[in-house]
Amino acid sequence: MKRSEFTIRLRAGLEGNVPASEVARQLEYYNEMILDLMEEGNTEEEAVAKVGDPNEIVFEAVDNYSAGAAAMPMPQQGEGRRWLVIMLLIIGSPIWGSFLIAALGILFAAEVVLWCIPFTGLVTSGGFGIGGLWALFASFPAFIHAPFMGVTELGIGLLCIGIGLLGGWITYKISAWFLRAHLALMSWVASQFRRGKAAFN
């Protein structure tokens, strides 16, 4: 068998079974082997015969390549891109991290402003309620000390408890509005992240 025929049969067997780079590598390798054998004094037919049957070489090459490919984990589609994004995120963290902290600060400030009014209402009504109860109990010793003082303190205590109850009721009612505003804010923040993820994908 001539070298050209060997090359044609080897190429025909390898093509389609291994990548083009592997085909080129195998052809170059066996061509050089044949030329070396010819330089050593063999004829072209003898050199080709010593290299071996092209079909067997093809089977062996395909088997070796398949085993190597199976042993080596192939990177999944998009995995390289994912690592690139992770690296860019790490490198760019001083920039986007500052913006993230600022955004979280603004979000926290918005929440504080949002809950400031219900919190103030709760504390005020709680103060009136506790103060009223205290005045209610303190009115008895005050009555013993001076009756007019006890009566006045009893009235003040009842007034404070009433204001506390009314304030607590108003706070409870308006808290529903602030809860809705809070949920709307959180929903808006979550939608920003979802929109960003969709754009990324």
Place this chain on the structure above:
Amino acid sequence: MRKYLVVKVATVLIAAGVIISALGFAMSGFDTDNYRQYNSRWYYMN
């Protein structure tokens, strides 16, 4: 109506508180000086 029970109770307490306080103030002779327990301020040394 249980819906506004708290409001009604609070209103009654406020009204009762105002009336009773006014009664107590009337018992004092409408004089705020009667409520003073110490003649000197707490920050006076003597």
